Amino acid sequence: MTSRYPTSYALAPHGRRLAAATALTLAIAALPRTGGAQEPASWGTPLDFATFSIAAIDPLTGESGVAVTTRVACVGNGVPWVRAGVGAVATQANTRTEYGDLILAAIARGASPEAALRSMLAADTAAASRQVGVIGRDGRSAQHTGNGTSPWAGHRTGTNYVTQGNLLTGPEVLGAVAASFESSAGAPRHLADRLIDAIAAGHAAGGDARKGRAQSAAVIVADPRPGRSRRTDMVTVNISVCEHPEPVAEVRRIYNAVSQTLGYRTLEQFTGNDVWQLRVMLHALGHLDPGTSALRRDANATRYTEDLIAAVDDFRTAERLSTSANGSPAGLVDAETVARLWAALERAGKARAVREQLLDVVAVRR
Numbered sequence: 001m002t003s004r005y006p007t008s009y010a011l012a013p014h015g016r017r018l019a020a021a022t023a024l025t026l027a028i029a030a031l032p033r034t035g036g037a038q039e040p041a042s043w044g045t046p047l048d049f050a051t052f053s054i055a056a057i058d059p060l061t062g063e064s065g066v067a068v069t070t071r072v073a074c075v076g077n078g079v080p081w082v083r084a085g086v087g088a089v090a091t092q093a094n095t096r097t098e099y100g101d102l103i104l105a106a107i108a109r110g111a112s113p114e115a116a117l118r119s120m121l122a123a124d125t126a127a128a129s130r131q132v133g134v135i136g137r138d139g140r141s142a143q144h145t146g147n148g149t150s151p152w153a154g155h156r157t158g159t160n161y162v163t164q165g166n167l168l169t170g171p172e173v174l175g176a177v178a179a180s181f182e183s184s185a186g187a188p189r190h191l192a193d194r195l196i197d198a199i200a201a202g203h204a205a206g207g208d209a210r211k212g213r214a215q216s217a218a219v220i221v222a223d224p225r226p227g228r229s230r231r232t233d234m235v236t237v238n239i240s241v242c243e244h245p246e247p248v249a250e251v252r253r254i255y256n257a258v259s260q261t262l263g264y265r266t267l268e269q270f271t272g273n274d275v276w277q278l279r280v281m282l283h284a285l286g287h288l289d290p291g292t293s294a295l296r297r298d299a300n301a302t303r304y305t306e307d308l309i310a311a312v313d314d315f316r317t318a319e320r321l322s323t324s325a326n327g328s329p330a331g332l333v334d335a336e337t338v339a340r341l342w343a344a345l346e347r348a349g350k351a352r353a354v355r356e357q358l359l360d361v362v363a364v365r366r
Contacts, residue, residue, distance in 0.1 A: 047078050047097065050150050051208065052165025053090040054177050054198050055080075055133045058191045059160060064088040064137060065221035065237070067195035069248050071208045076218025076240030083108065084234035085224035087136040093149040093166050094129035103134055113142040131155070133162040152209070158182060163198075169206030176205035188356040190363060192221045192237040196252050203248045216240070217247035219255070230365060237364045259362040262341075267304065267333035275302045277358050278312070278333060281341050284350045287311040287318075304331060315341070 051070030066080035081100025106116035128148035153166035180201035256264040282288040288311035309331030
């Protein structure tokens with residue numbers, strides 16, 4: 001397709017009719033069909049989510065997830081759908097929530113994402129107003145941007161992800177989402193962490209073109225590995241900010257707080273998993289127990305003990321930050337301290353190893 005946009009984008013085919021659906025597989029043939037594929041009139045006005053999203057998988061962990069934001073309230077209640085060990089779906093524009101479960105069920109029965117999506121669209125009289133992104137556990141994907149969605153509308157695909165949006169400021173939004181997600185590939189980070197960063201990058205690049213409206217954001221991830229979730233559906237992360245002045249930043253704040261990632265609070269003298277993260281980082285930099293090859297996670301591991309306070313002050317002194325000697329609280333770990341710790345680890349070539357060591361500590365399981 002020729003257009004004035006980069007060829008890596010697939011734009012809404014304005015003026016063109018929906019192509020004939022591909023031949024149906026046996027798995028798709030088993031799908032229930034609803035007359036006209038319309039939502040009940042009793043539900044009121046259509047569920048419109050002009051928005052942008054990313055649906056992705058992590059091939060190493062098997063996680064599947066969706067992150068999304070829009071200038072409409074409660075986007076998490078309609079757009080993102082995941083199924084552990086199967087994949088993820090984002091259904092937006094004129095959102096048909098049925099697509100989430102039906103497409104994932106078809107994939108679970110053996111259909112490809114492309115066949116599952118095309119089957120749904122072929123039975124949908126409102127297909128032109130839909131936008132859908134689908135990705136399977138094996139990385140295969142499918143997308144659709146109807147010619148009746150709001151400009152700017154388009155979608156883009158890459159390794160292990162699909163990103164799509166409508167009523168955006170332009171293609172640079174999806175470009176920023178893609179660049180962020182691609183840049184974190186292979187890093188020792190959880191999928192939800194990467195998805196939040198990707199959607200934040202798109203928001204910073206312009207995001208939803210509307211201004212002065214209520215805004216929401218959400219991220220949901222399912223993990224098929226045993227023992228990773230307390231839920232029978234194996235969802236590990238499910239954060240939905242229904243309305244907030246800065247919902248994307250609020251999703252990040254909630255995620256960091258729930259995972260107790262170091263930096264989510266200002267540390268003085270507390271207990272918690274972030275204290276253990278601090279111990280690991282200071283040990284790697286030689287400020288805590290330098291004579292030991294590895295820290296032992298004993299009863300004091302998550303307590304802000306005197307030796308840890310002293311190590312923090314030693315680090316702050318080395319970084320020429322204020323300490324208790326010139327008026328700051330002893331053992332102060334604020335946002336600047338955390339940034340300096342990671343910068344020091346990067347300089348020492350130890351940041352990746354430390355992140356890998358702490359990866360399980362910051363996993364969300366609630």
